[in-house]
Amino acid sequence: MLKLIASSRIHRVHPTVLRPAHHSASPLLRVLSSLGGLSWRNANVGGRYFFCSDSSDGSDHVVDAGVQAAEESESKASAIVPTYPRPEDYLTVLALPLIHRPLFPGFYMPVFVKDPKLLAALQESRERQAPYAGAFLLKDEPEADPSVVSSSDADKNVYDLKGKELFNRLHEVGTLAQISSIHGDQVILIGHRRLRITEMVSEDPLTVKVDHLKDKTYNKDDDIIKATSFEVISTLRDVLKTSSLWRDHVQTYTKHIGDFTYPRLADFGAAISGANKLQCQQVLEELDVYKRLKLTLELVKKEMEISKIQESIAKAIEEKISGEQRRYLLNEQLKAIKKELGLETDDKTALTGKFRERIEPKREKCPPHILQVIDEELAKLQLLEASSSEFSVTRNYLDWLTALPWGEYSDENFDVTRAQKILDEDHYGLTDVKERILEFIAVGKLRGTSQGKIICLSGPPGVGKTSIGRSIARALNRKFFRFSVGGLADVAEIKGHRRTYIGAMPGKIVQCLKNVGTSNPLVLIDEIDKLGRGHAGDPASALLELLDPEQNANFLDHYLDVTIDLSKVLFVCTANVVEMIPNPLLDRMEVVAIAGYITDEKMHIARDYLEKTTREACGIKPEQVEVTDAALLALIENYCRESGVRNLQKHIEKIYRKIALQLVRQGEMIDATMLPIKDKVDSDELGQNAVQNKNSELVEGIDPEKESETSDEIHKVQSSDQSQCLEVAKESGGDKEIETKTIEQVLVDESNLTDFVGKPVFHAERIYDQTPVGVVMGLAWTAMGGSTLYIETTFVEEGEGKGTLHLTGQLGDVMKESAQIAHTVARRILLEREPENPFFANSKLHLHVPAGATPKDGPSAGSTMTTSLLSLAMKKPVKKDLAMTGEVTLTGKILPIGGVKEKTIAARRSEVKTIIFPSANRRDFDELAPNVKEGLDVHFVDDYMQIFNLAFDDEQSQNIK
Template sequence: MTDAIVFEKSTYGSMILPVMSLREVVMFPKSIVPLFVGRDSSIKAIEMALDKYEKRIFLVAQKDPGQERPDVDGLYAVGTVSKVLQMLRLPDGTIKVLFEGLYRASWDHERGLMIEDDIQMVRTTALPDIEGSLMEGEALVRATHEAVEEYSQVNRKLAKETILAITSVSQPGRLADSIAPHLKATYDRKQGVLELRNPVRRLERVYELIQEEVEVFSLEKKIKGRVKKQMEENQKDYYLGEQLKAIHKEMGRDFDPKADMEELEVQLKDKDMPAEARAKAMAEMKKLRQTPPSSAEYAVLRNYVDWILALPWNVVRDVDIDIKQAQKILDDDHYGLEKPKERILEYLAVQALVKKLRGPILCLVGPPGVGKTSLAKSIARATGREFVRLSLGGVRDEAEIRGHRRTYVGALPGKIIQSLKRVSTNNPVFCLDEVDKMSMDFRGDPSAALLEVLDPEQNSAFNDHYLDMDYDLSQVFFITTANSLQTIPLPLQDRMEIITIPGYLETEKERIASDFLLPKQLEQHGLKPENLSMSKGAILEIIRRYTRESGVRNMERELASVCRKVARALVEEGDMDKTVAVTKSMLGTYLGVPKVRHGQREEEAQVGVATGLAWTQVGGELLFVEVALMPGTGKIEITGKLGDVMQESAKAAISYIRSRSEFFGLRKDFYKEIDTHIHVPEGATPKDGPSAGITLATCLASALLDIPVRNDVAMTGEITLRGRVLPIGGVRDKLLAAHRGLITKVLMPKENERDLKEVPKVILKDLEIVFVENMDQVLCEALKDVTMETLFCPTADIIPVSKALHKGHEFTSTQ
């Protein structure tokens, strides 16, 4: 027995047959296939086959299914000679034809398509199978039978009868031809099977197609199962979501988590923010979608996303810079305060040139009531920015500035970020009030947290603990206010531009009262401008006798008290058009007994009494110094609640007098026989500072030399042991106190001459300012009827002070 077998050759030879092209269909021998035919050319070919060619027709697939009547190149080279078993005409004009494949055949391309009665004809030539390996064929037949069984498990559309018919075939060629029509392979791949004449190779190709189909069906089954499971889960989620919505609706809370997430995502995409913030927010949104709404973590994530959405990352308000308009606004709102106004106008001028400038950081330092916070509001109005105020008084937790980390329950951003959210713009005027009132404890030092906020080089990347990302504060106009610099840490002071507002002069207070405060109080108390007329003398009396302050807050209260009494009088009388005139003499009726006593100069020149000038937080004051000498043993008593610096100044003055005793005509040991008592009245008021040095020395010299001190002279300056006069501060307020106390001459250090630029001319025109460099000049100007020649007489007879005390002699070197 040989390894090769001879397959049955077709009894059909070469013949001419009508041809019908097939769209995406391949006809195989020994197969019966129903087809719906609609093309006229195909219908005519079938009719011709029935009439003239014993129902035989050549079926061949066309290469391009879109061609209506393909030519020679549009048809494959191999097709199937078939028999028309049955034909049924349908109402729509198409026919249903049942074909039976007889044998594969090729057609003569060289002769091409022949036309007979407008029907395409071809000369066909049968293609019998060629010999193949018997053993390989048997092995393939068995493997294919098993593959068909497996294929039938995944493709339920195959009928059992078809499976039985296929598995009953044992010849490789016929088995391949009977399986191929039932595969879901593409028509071009089926055409490749049809063109294989070797039955073993043909069956091998069919076997490959079956395995591919099985694998595809298996994968498709997995995908369908996964999709079904996912759909079931989605249906479950949808069902539960609908139930949750119904529950919330019954409870009066309309909440749709899915719609909420979609809305948040849209807002995040539309929000103008830095790329870092957007990436952070989208990462949190991903977590939020995976977190159940009932979870505690959901609220934390949602709050965080809401904060990112609410912040004005790149929202900058347009600033319309008009220098003249800004100056008018500042002048209308505040009288005086020239330095802060000048600094603001400089900033606006520079910003108008460069278009973009880092926000300055100003620190307004001054006593209460001078208008620091209201000035910040006026700056916001003048620059066209939003205004936000944050009071730092009593803040002792660093988290108030930097925020809490999200790991804490109820965590929030710091007050800086919260305030920016409130104004919804990234370039407001930000007033940090009472920056000197912050404290620190175990929770941290808030002043250290402000170092980054108030540093123009760092605040472009301010990192809030809650946001955990950089936030740009460089365009914020920061203004801080403080009553004193002593409690502000030096590193924080270094980051700010200090502008001192020492307080208002009497002339400024009078102008503020008449132009700003009185009209404001009249409006608040329902009075018309014509209902109350207050003289300039009455306003000055309120300033001098009823208030003691650098600002105008108490003065406004006193004006409000006058307005209340006037309002009551008008209501009681029933005459709302009456005008009430308030003069200086009538203030006692409205405000009661004067509450404040300002120092006035002495009625006459006295020995051992000198007038100094002091600066307090509520302005300048006259400071009287008294010295009394008594027989004793050289003791020195200093009273008046003086501070350490002032006591040291008194001791320096005593040492100066002792070192110059011979020039004053005193014995070198004069101090051993007397006791000296130095007193500064108003002992309940603490006093300190070096500026009383020359006043103490003058008072001591007057008592020892028994020469009166001029009562119209006041002085201020620090003294050294050599008698040099050093500069002091508070010149403006001290000169105001001298003017108010009817002083006509003021002695002050030579180096303070430059400070007169800050003093109003109305004050200077009534004062004689004498600049001194040493105590010799001071004594000659302060002591009555004394010149340099009469004061210093080193050649005169020296008389012990104690002897003069006992005999009533004068304390001078001459009798």
């Protein structure tokens, strides 16, 4: 091809556009050309890395001669052909380092020469009409990773290389490159033939002596070479189908290559592949044509794999984009169509319309300041961009504002008789509590409104505080909302977050109003005594603002940012321990104490309330089960002795679940064994007689084997006297077909109670039948209700002046002080009674309060401790079934205590017959229901000597009542 360029002498070698000089008819080229679908006329390779020029195997004419001649012919219009040295004559050349890839013969490459000396030398040599240089690939620095693309910094270092250092870094084999043109520091090189460096001639610029390399001779007709080259071509063809980039390379190459020889094919493949520089250098250095073809084949195969991956990536991305675009377009079209048909307005208008629709019916009742804010926000919404975050904040805000029940109230019912009926319907007993609630309703009726009071129901767990709250709401015809503040530490839970926070929400009370849809619900604030300590703000103060009737008419929620009137809301709180309620809150409350239930009350609650609801919840009919009184009593006394009834409820549920399972199993067995009995029977035959008849029929119908499979429990029930069979008659079609089904009635008695609830888990509080010397029963109050406790004192050792008292049983400071006081009081009394008895002075004593794991505190055990010490000193046990409570002073006065009802109930539970209370508590005791006081011998005392007489001397005690 060079030959042709030279001979035509009219073509100028241009760095970007190379024109074909020869249309080769090589079969290989035709294959590639046809695949590329190319035409040389539009071949533009501007800016591409690879360019094609001619190269020779040694017999070519010199291309620069042609170029020069052409230039001359243009300028001088002369056709004189000078004799110029041929490429193979250049045995000493300037060495040009190539950083990124080697230059292959037949391709051209632009390089940037940063070294001014080298650039000048190249320029000079070009001007001297010897425009050749040797282009050699630079070796990587020994430690550099060839796979890592060198940064510009590294390039800079390479440009600094000079002389010997540069010489050592050059690969030995390179390419004789024609300097096609120089623009600034850009030099365009055209590869010609392979060279090998033999020695360095001069250092700056680096000049080297070179040998010109020739390919090893090969047989053109060798089948293996042919086959390999065909494989290279076919692979190239495959790549061409997918890669447009390659198509351009081929286009350029085919335009300028003459004969497609095997070595040239190998160079072509390697040069246009994306292989790394070392792999390319390997191909350049290979002089064996077959081996070179093989190396190239590897590279193009790899290229094909890459192009396949490239194609699949492109396809996947294209599919994704087009799918999304399609969906977007369709959505937009849908919107446009809907809008056109008047089915839907745009988002903003639709939203505004929705909010206006919501607020319109409430407009009359809605406070003007709220209306103003809503209107302002609606106007603002119109101006905001629908995708902005401000828009969604405003939308949510409007959603809340318009959803609240402004001015909506449920009609309050102040009918006291109805209220009484509802309260009795839901709860047994609690007479005093119900009375207080009825009083409250009566006041509401006279005033026309029930606001202004906060009721606080206090008592141990499971006594029905929450459910009473629900009943009050029902009685007053108010909506009910409950929220627990146990452990609540964040003020935002009550007062809401400011709207500026992401995910901001109004507080619980605003959520409540939205939820119930009226502005006068009954809000039950549960566990107010367990309010957490706030880390940001004080929840108690926030609750105060919410509950205080003086303040809550203008309650400000941080989210809503407009005042709301909560004065119509009725607040009911519940607490286990009133003392734990923050004082400012307690101050505003009307405390209604629910002390707990005695056995009798629990029996009624279990029978009339818990059993009924549980039976219904389990889907069991009343006739299918019988729980005897004895069973219930055993359940209450041995399993559920605590003050509340929640545990009792759980046990009843357990029993009923077991019964349900029994019935279902039984029913399945009967279904499987029962034969339908066809008989025409009048419905009035299905009386008591029929029960017996059909029962005997049924027994006949049951397969004896199957019958034997029934569970032991069922046998037990069946064999009991009270087991019955009931019949269900069913009519079907024209004939009266009677299906007889037996429904066993499950009996729960004291004897089989353990089958349902297991062994009793509760150990009696009473550990002594008759208290020994030094042991006295006291009465205590806990958050779980009342309980009995023993004070035990024993003698440890005796010795002159050894009179000390050792205390154990996790006693608090107050209780420890009480014990010291008791010790002193007992010593004084003994001195008065038995002056010569040196017991307290010389005895080391140990006082213990059992249930050592439970912390105890308070002064109310003072009288019990004194009695216990005196009992030990006098070696005289106290009266049987006696319990006492009362704080004792140093002078022996008995001061009042708390929790009289709880303590009385606990005493009854422990079968105490005689109780001693401080005189000051007489009023509390008198207020108790008669059934609580029933059968108890209660004494009220104000001086310890009265207790002494009651505990140790029967005769005198009769007088103190």
